[in-house]
Amino acid sequence: MHLDMEKRGSSTLKQQPCQDASALQQQDVGSWLGPQHGVPQHAEPGNRHEFKGDPGDTQFLSQQVREDGAASEEVVQCGMEAALNFDTVPDLTLDSPNFGLFEMNTDDCRLWGLRVVVPKKLRDQLISELHEHHWGIVKMKPLARSLFWWPAVDECIEQEVSECTICQKQRSMPCTAPVHKWKWAASPWERIHLDFAEDHKQMFLVVMDAYARWPEIIPMHTTTSLKTIEALRNLFAAYGFPKEVVTDNGPQFVSQEFEYFLKKNGVQHIKSPAYHPASNGLAERLVQNLKKSLAKNRAIGGMSLEHCVANFLLGYRNTPHTTTGKTPAELFLKRQVRTRLSLIRPQFSQRMQNKTEPPLPRVRVFTVGQPVLVKNYRGGEKWLNGVIREILGPVTYSVEVNGKCVKKHVNQMLGVNGNPAQWTQTDSCTGNFWNDDVIYSFL
Known part of the structure; x- marks a missing residue:
């Protein structure tokens, strides 16, 4: 708004001494600053259907302008940003000759540049008309700025959209929150993540250790709670009971049998929010890697399902992980697992044994x-x-x-x-x- 004022005649403004501090404190600062300068101004509440006239009718608008002369005073004062930034304030009152530089009278309608100055009595009704098609804030603001103006018109538009029940129910998803990382496990098998994977009608129970990134994949014929408990019982017999088990809200994991099994063995059960798989990201990522590996082995052909799963586990456990920089076997088993690739390394143990053994008989x-x-x-x-x-x-x-x-x-x-x-x-x-x-x- 005040950019138009500067372009159209700020150099010809009649300057007057700035009022003293006590006078400025008695005035409403919101009447001096526009909404774009950080001082919110809220339109006075009113009955939006109190007036039966058309807000787009020029004669009706002129009548309301004459009846509400204070609107022009508010229009003049709201752009007085200079009151807080300069030593002198432009004289833009109604009686000032400089006011004619910024407004024109067309059928008694007040114009601010090319925008119609709307009286207080018509603002609520005009905002309702602007929001007839339930456009959002971003679309309503430029449309309003091209047609009309009053102090704090942007705040009125934002309030209209925020109070519209239909618009609120059709809002998009909020911005994604920053990723909240899990607390790093202090030892192997301290916290494990569980999930189910399905590939060509074959179900798998996938288990991922949070410390070493050690995977376990168990083929499942049925995925009931009892079968899941049996599979976990075998794992717990081999590696012990973890402190925490993280799952989604699948029916197998929220059943009373599963909850009782974990509670009886002193294991804390942590469930991720429904429809938010990222909270159980370790297990979800393992499921994706498993499916990709099975698809590639299926394309090669000549291997059974058990053979494909065994190859996947052998390769995954003996490949350095991007997070830890070490292989899962090195962190979980505290040693490097012997593979075909490891045969390329020279065998120093035999050489040292030959040097340290006593003379042979x-x-x-x-x-x-x-x-x-x-x-x-x-x-x-x-x-x-x-x-x-x-x-x-x-x-x-x-x-x-x-x-x-x-x-x-x-x-x-x-x-x-x-x-x-x-x-x-x-x-x-x-x-x-x-x-x-x-x-x-x-x-």
């Missing part, structure tokens, strides 16, 4: 094809003739006796004269022989 060694004497435990002769056919281990051999191969220990055999056994050192852990000429290695 000397044992007898036989070669393939060497004739030997084998202890007979079936009666008759004490020793039987045999031939070494295969070396099975550090001290075990496959010996052919009477046309049949039997497994014998080195303590059960003797070398034949002319073909004695050789002496060498052996590592009983690895099965490696150290001889003068050759090393035999067995896996």
